[in-house]
Amino acid sequence: MQASPAAFPAGRADRLHAPPALAGREFALRPAVAGDLAFLRRLYGQVRAAELAAVPWPDAVKEQFLDSQFALQHRHYLVHFADADFLLLERAGEAVGRLYLQRRAPDYLIVDISLLDDQQGQGVGGALIDAVQQRAAAEGCGVRLHVEMHNERARRLYERLGFAPLAIEGAHRLMRWPGASLS
Numbered sequence: 336m337q338a339s340p341a342a343f344p345a346g347r348a349d350r351l352h353a354p355p356a357l358a359g360r361e362f363a364l365r366p367a368v369a370g371d372l373a374f375l376r377r378l379y380g381q382v383r384a385a386e387l388a389a390v391p392w393p394d395a396v397k398e399q400f401l402d403s404q405f406a407l408q409h410r411h412y413l414v415h416f417a418d419a420d421f422l423l424l425e426r427a428g429e430a431v432g433r434l435y436l437q438r439r440a441p442d443y444l445i446v447d448i449s450l451l452d453d454q455q456g457q458g459v460g461g462a463l464i465d466a467v468q469q470r471a472a473a474e475g476c477g478v479r480l481h482v483e484m485h486n487e488r489a490r491r492l493y494e495r496l497g498f499a500p501l502a503i504e505g506a507h508r509l510m511r512w513p514g515a516s517l518s
Contacts, residue, residue: 342367342368342369342372343366343367343368343369343371343413343421344413344417344418344419344421345366346365346366346367346420346421346422347366347420350364350366350420350422351364351420351422351434351436351466351467351470352364353424353463353466354462354463354465354466354469356458356462357459357462357463360426361426361427362424362425362426362431362459363424363425363426364422364423364424364425364434364463365422365423365425366420366421366422366423367421367422367423367433368423371423371430372409374423374430375405375409375423375433376401376402376405378430378432378433378449378451379401379404379405379408379449380398380401380405381451381452382449383401383404387400387401412435412446412447416435416437416444416446418437418439419435419436419437419438419444419446420434420435420436420437420438421433421435422434422435422436424450424459424463426454431450431451431453431454431459432448432449432450432451432454432459433447433448433449434447434448434463434467435447435448436467438470438471438474438476439476440474440475440476441476441477442471442476442477442478442479442511443467443470443471443476443477443478443479444478444479444480445464445467445478445479445480448460448463448464448480460489460492461492461495461496464478464492464493464496465496468496468497468512468514471512471514472514472515475514476514477511477512477513477514478498478511478512478514479501479509479510479511479512480493480498480509480510481504481507481508481509481510482507482508482510483506483507483508484503484506484507484508490508490510493510494510496512497512497513498510498511498512499511499512499513
Protein backbone atom coordinates (compact mmCIF):
# COMPACT_ATOMS: atom_id res chain seq x y z
CA MET A 336 0.00 0.00 0.00
CA GLN A 337 1.37 3.38 -1.02
CA ALA A 338 1.38 6.14 1.58
CA SER A 339 -0.82 9.12 0.81
CA PRO A 340 1.03 12.34 0.06
CA ALA A 341 1.42 15.01 2.72
CA ALA A 342 -1.24 17.71 2.79
CA PHE A 343 1.19 20.29 1.40
CA PRO A 344 4.94 20.58 0.97
CA ALA A 345 6.75 22.97 3.28
CA GLY A 346 6.50 26.55 2.10
CA ARG A 347 9.58 28.09 0.50
CA ALA A 348 11.36 31.03 2.10
CA ASP A 349 11.43 32.91 -1.22
CA ARG A 350 7.68 32.56 -1.82
CA LEU A 351 5.54 35.27 -3.33
CA HIS A 352 4.02 37.75 -0.89
CA ALA A 353 0.90 39.85 -1.36
CA PRO A 354 1.71 42.83 -3.59
CA PRO A 355 1.58 46.24 -1.88
CA ALA A 356 -1.76 47.11 -3.53
CA LEU A 357 -3.31 44.10 -1.80
CA ALA A 358 -1.30 44.19 1.41
CA GLY A 359 -2.65 47.71 1.97
CA ARG A 360 -6.15 46.21 1.80
CA GLU A 361 -5.33 43.61 4.50
CA PHE A 362 -4.53 40.77 2.08
CA ALA A 363 -1.71 38.34 2.77
CA LEU A 364 -0.34 35.19 1.12
CA ARG A 365 0.94 32.34 3.24
CA PRO A 366 1.84 28.71 2.66
CA ALA A 367 -1.21 26.44 2.77
CA VAL A 368 -1.30 23.86 5.56
CA ALA A 369 -3.38 20.76 6.27
CA GLY A 370 -5.78 22.81 8.37
CA ASP A 371 -6.76 24.75 5.23
CA LEU A 372 -8.21 21.73 3.44
CA ALA A 373 -11.78 22.34 4.65
CA PHE A 374 -11.69 25.91 3.30
CA LEU A 375 -10.08 24.75 0.05
CA ARG A 376 -12.83 22.14 -0.40
CA ARG A 377 -15.46 24.85 0.15
CA LEU A 378 -13.71 27.10 -2.37
CA TYR A 379 -13.59 24.22 -4.87
CA GLY A 380 -17.35 23.71 -4.43
CA GLN A 381 -18.00 27.39 -5.07
CA VAL A 382 -15.87 27.33 -8.22
CA ARG A 383 -17.87 24.35 -9.55
CA ALA A 384 -21.31 25.56 -8.36
CA ALA A 385 -22.55 26.95 -11.68
CA GLU A 386 -21.48 23.80 -13.50
CA LEU A 387 -23.32 21.56 -11.04
CA ALA A 388 -26.45 23.72 -10.87
CA ALA A 389 -27.69 22.16 -14.10
CA VAL A 390 -27.07 18.59 -12.93
CA PRO A 391 -30.29 16.95 -11.63
CA TRP A 392 -28.62 15.17 -8.70
CA PRO A 393 -29.76 15.42 -5.09
CA ASP A 394 -27.63 17.83 -3.04
CA ALA A 395 -26.09 14.99 -1.03
CA VAL A 396 -24.87 13.32 -4.24
CA LYS A 397 -23.45 16.63 -5.48
CA GLU A 398 -21.56 17.04 -2.20
CA GLN A 399 -20.14 13.51 -2.43
CA PHE A 400 -19.09 14.18 -6.01
CA LEU A 401 -17.40 17.45 -5.02
CA ASP A 402 -15.62 15.76 -2.10
CA SER A 403 -14.29 13.10 -4.45
CA GLN A 404 -13.28 15.52 -7.20
CA PHE A 405 -11.55 17.85 -4.74
CA ALA A 406 -9.59 14.97 -3.23
CA LEU A 407 -8.51 13.81 -6.70
CA GLN A 408 -7.50 17.32 -7.75
CA HIS A 409 -5.58 17.87 -4.52
CA ARG A 410 -3.62 14.63 -4.96
CA HIS A 411 -2.97 15.44 -8.61
CA TYR A 412 -1.56 18.85 -7.74
CA LEU A 413 0.66 17.43 -4.98
CA VAL A 414 2.05 14.70 -7.22
CA HIS A 415 2.46 16.61 -10.48
CA PHE A 416 3.42 20.00 -9.03
CA ALA A 417 5.29 18.94 -5.90
CA ASP A 418 7.73 21.84 -6.28
CA ALA A 419 4.98 24.47 -6.52
CA ASP A 420 4.16 27.17 -4.00
CA PHE A 421 0.77 26.27 -2.50
CA LEU A 422 -0.37 29.64 -1.17
CA LEU A 423 -3.51 30.60 0.68
CA LEU A 424 -4.84 34.13 0.24
CA GLU A 425 -6.23 35.72 3.37
CA ARG A 426 -7.96 39.03 3.97
CA ALA A 427 -7.82 40.33 7.53
CA GLY A 428 -6.91 36.80 8.62
CA GLU A 429 -9.80 35.06 6.84
CA ALA A 430 -9.16 32.67 3.93
CA VAL A 431 -10.53 34.07 0.65
CA GLY A 432 -8.62 32.25 -2.10
CA ARG A 433 -5.64 30.28 -3.28
CA LEU A 434 -2.70 30.65 -5.63
CA TYR A 435 -0.72 27.58 -6.63
CA LEU A 436 2.38 28.62 -8.53
CA GLN A 437 5.16 26.52 -10.05
CA ARG A 438 8.28 28.61 -10.61
CA ARG A 439 10.46 27.07 -13.31
CA ALA A 440 12.25 28.42 -16.36
CA PRO A 441 11.43 29.16 -19.07
CA ASP A 442 7.87 29.79 -17.81
CA TYR A 443 6.22 30.00 -14.44
CA LEU A 444 2.95 28.06 -14.32
CA ILE A 445 -0.08 29.34 -12.46
CA VAL A 446 -1.40 25.90 -11.53
CA ASP A 447 -4.53 27.34 -9.92
CA ILE A 448 -5.87 30.71 -8.88
CA SER A 449 -9.30 30.78 -7.24
CA LEU A 450 -11.13 33.39 -5.20
CA LEU A 451 -14.35 33.30 -3.24
CA ASP A 452 -17.19 34.84 -5.22
CA ASP A 453 -17.35 37.95 -3.02
CA GLN A 454 -13.66 38.71 -3.72
CA GLN A 455 -13.99 38.59 -7.50
CA GLY A 456 -14.24 41.68 -9.66
CA GLN A 457 -12.28 43.83 -7.19
CA GLY A 458 -8.83 43.66 -8.78
CA VAL A 459 -7.55 40.94 -6.44
CA GLY A 460 -6.89 38.30 -9.10
CA GLY A 461 -5.33 40.85 -11.44
CA ALA A 462 -3.02 42.13 -8.69
CA LEU A 463 -1.90 38.58 -7.84
CA ILE A 464 -1.21 37.75 -11.48
CA ASP A 465 0.65 41.03 -11.94
CA ALA A 466 2.85 40.12 -8.96
CA VAL A 467 3.54 36.72 -10.54
CA GLN A 468 4.39 38.42 -13.84
CA GLN A 469 6.78 40.83 -12.13
CA ARG A 470 8.57 38.00 -10.29
CA ALA A 471 8.78 35.92 -13.48
CA ALA A 472 10.08 38.86 -15.54
CA ALA A 473 12.77 39.55 -12.94
CA GLU A 474 14.00 36.00 -13.55
CA GLY A 475 13.70 36.25 -17.35
CA CYS A 476 10.65 33.96 -17.45
CA GLY A 477 7.20 34.06 -18.99
CA VAL A 478 4.00 32.81 -17.35
CA ARG A 479 1.58 30.11 -18.48
CA LEU A 480 -1.88 29.22 -17.20
CA HIS A 481 -4.95 27.26 -18.22
CA VAL A 482 -8.46 28.69 -18.31
CA GLU A 483 -11.65 26.69 -18.67
CA MET A 484 -13.18 27.16 -22.11
CA HIS A 485 -16.47 28.48 -20.71
CA ASN A 486 -14.84 30.94 -18.28
CA GLU A 487 -15.00 34.06 -20.44
CA ARG A 488 -14.60 36.43 -17.51
CA ALA A 489 -11.24 34.94 -16.54
CA ARG A 490 -10.10 34.72 -20.17
CA ARG A 491 -10.79 38.42 -20.69
CA LEU A 492 -8.82 39.26 -17.53
CA TYR A 493 -5.86 37.20 -18.71
CA GLU A 494 -5.94 38.85 -22.13
CA ARG A 495 -5.99 42.31 -20.50
CA LEU A 496 -2.89 41.23 -18.54
CA GLY A 497 -1.09 40.33 -21.77
CA PHE A 498 -1.72 36.57 -22.02
CA ALA A 499 -2.29 35.12 -25.48
CA PRO A 500 -3.90 31.77 -26.32
CA LEU A 501 -1.51 28.98 -27.32
CA ALA A 502 -3.55 25.80 -27.57
CA ILE A 503 -6.71 23.98 -26.55
CA GLU A 504 -6.06 21.17 -24.06
CA GLY A 505 -9.25 19.25 -23.35
CA ALA A 506 -11.72 21.61 -21.68
CA HIS A 507 -9.05 24.28 -21.13
CA ARG A 508 -7.27 26.93 -23.14
CA LEU A 509 -3.52 27.21 -22.52
CA MET A 510 -2.44 30.86 -22.40
CA ARG A 511 1.00 32.43 -22.10
CA TRP A 512 2.43 35.78 -21.13
CA PRO A 513 5.84 36.07 -22.82
CA GLY A 514 7.59 38.07 -20.13
CA ALA A 515 9.21 41.45 -20.23
CA SER A 516 10.63 42.60 -23.52
CA LEU A 517 14.42 42.65 -23.60
CA SER A 518 14.63 45.47 -26.15
